[in-house]
Amino acid sequence: MIVNFDNAATTWPKPPAVRLAVEKAVARCGSAGRGGHPLAARGSAVMYAAREAAAGLFGAAPEHVVLTMNCTHALNLAIQGIAAGGGHVLISDLEHNSVLRPVYAMAKAGRLRYSIVPVSPSDEETAAAFARAVRPDTRAVICTLCSNVTGQLLPWRAIGALCRERGLCFIADGAQVCGTRPVSLADGIHILCTAGHKGLYGITGTGLLVTDGQFPLPPLLHGGSGSASNLPEMPPFLPDALEAGTPAIIGAASLTAGIRFVQAHGMAHIFSHETALCEHLIERLRQIPSVRIYREAGAQYAPIVSFNIGEMSSEDAAAALAERGFCLRAGLHCAPLAHRKLGSGGTVRFSPSVFSRMEDTDRLADAVASLAART
Amino acid sequence: MICKAALPSETYAQKAQRTLAAHGYRAEIVRRTDRREGCSFLVRTAGDCERIHQLLIREGVPVRTVAMERDGP
Structure with a gap:
């Protein structure tokens, strides 16, 4: 018998409702937003349902929910987007490579400077350390809400308040807390990135970028969006601006079912x-x-x-x-x-x-x- | 009277459809291609166009144009 105690990587098993949603979406859906026929309409409805479910969970508008491949994809959209403007960012000393590597890559290319802020066992000390590290050219705080190694929670509401006070963009990596702790854009987070396949119980290949829209992000990928097709560039509105190519409809169906499962259990x-x-x-x-x-x-x-x-x-x-x-x-x-x-x-x-x-x-x-x- | 509201994307068309449903309107989504923008979407519903327009704007749906069916969007 296999017993999975590696749910921080991906939750397994998935709830029966998630498996059923996947099966149903495979059987019923075509592409989304790419046609007016019934198969496409079903796909579009599945995509929107996932946006609505995530928006309800995290306190956002459905159109500000971008469906991504995983949390790393969402973080790259956010970090590379913010880095496009240059300047300085803060990260914590507990970051996963999904934050460290894109920040490092931007710094190596001379497009960004960064400082690593020490996390202390005391929330007050951690928040104070972030406040002390802010410089005149600091533009964003990019940090995990919870260490994926030790499980230590960061004081994200205090960090959010700091970001609001100093006019900084707060990009949060919620991969290890979404689904077990209440996280909301109302906590002061401007861009929340998370996995869909961990605490939200969707299938692998799902992730979310949830934004309040205050810090617009340029696309990482360019291609078809099913909208404004005469434009030679990505549409200027969300979520289409950040979702090039055929979306993961099966994943979206699983994510909706997973979020509902979490909400039903509490x-x-x-x-x-x-x-x-x-x-x-x-x-x-x-x-x-x-x-x-x-x-x-x-x-x-x-x-x-x-x-x-x-x-x-x-x-x-x-x-x-x-x-x-x-x-x-x-x-x-x-x-x-x-x-x-x-x-x-x-x-x-x-x-x-x-x-x-x-x-x-x-x-x-x-x-x-x-x-x-x-x- | 049939009102057609033009929306920039499928997501906004879905949002418009649900917003209208929450206010008692039954709306269908219709895909269209126009010469200027390319692919975009309409929601089509029975009702007063001005009232529908105001409702959608109030709920944060970026309506491009509204028109009665006989006029076209």
Whole structure:
């Protein structure tokens, strides 16, 4: 039996309603916005339903919801778009490569300057560090709302307030919190980027860029949009301006069903269920002397736990756990900045979903104990 | 009286259709191609054009033009 504790990468299994929505969309839909016939009309309705569902969840207008391939795609649209104007941006020292790499690439090309702001266990200290790092030429704060390595939550409402006060664009990476914590543009976020296939339970190949429209972004891709076709350039309005090519209608159908699933279960319920599993695992792991858990007193966490077993490499530990049927991710989690901060060369990451069970968490703790006994 | 409102995109046509439905209008989306813009969309519904225009503008739908059916958009 396979037990998935790697839901921070992508949630698995998907809810039955999501699987059904995919099957229905495959059977019923043609392209969207590319014709007036019934197959196209169904596709268009599916796309709009996804925009409406995401808009309702994040406090945006449906036309300001851009459907992307994944969170990285959304972040590239936002970061490269903001970088087009030059200047300086702030990122945190917990960023995933989906933020670090586009920022670094823009900086390397001489189009952007950036500073890395340290995140502290204290929300007040973190917010103060961001405030201190703002320079006269700073144009944006680009940061994750939650570390994908440790699960530490950043004080995004305080960062949002800072951005509003200083007139900065706040680009937020919500990949690890959307679906478990309430996130809204009303929190001061101008551009929210997130995955559709993690806490929102859509299929892989789905992502979202949700904007309040205050900071217009140029397109990354150019091509057909099904609108204003006589123009030699992308249409000047959202979402068409940022959605070139045939959209992922099947993915959009899955995302709508996933968001409805989250809303039906309640984010607070999902968060408390997953947090209970994390707390139970931590309690069990603390009884194993050679296990190191990467959590700090005073910090707030999403339901993610990183740990190591003695001197065993994280990859060896994850491989041994996989032999026992547990899927956990090891290594750097595409977040080298966070690991540098932790002083780790990699960790094993436990990330449950709403479908994860306490008895499986207990069995995982038993398996870790047995591995630790061998080291 | 049939009113036709021209919208720049499928997304706005969908938004217009839902906005009108929320106010009791049953509207259909019609795709069109015009010489100036290329592909665009209409919503077609029974009702007073001026009232429909005002409603859509108020709800944030960027209506390009409205016209009664016999006039064409």
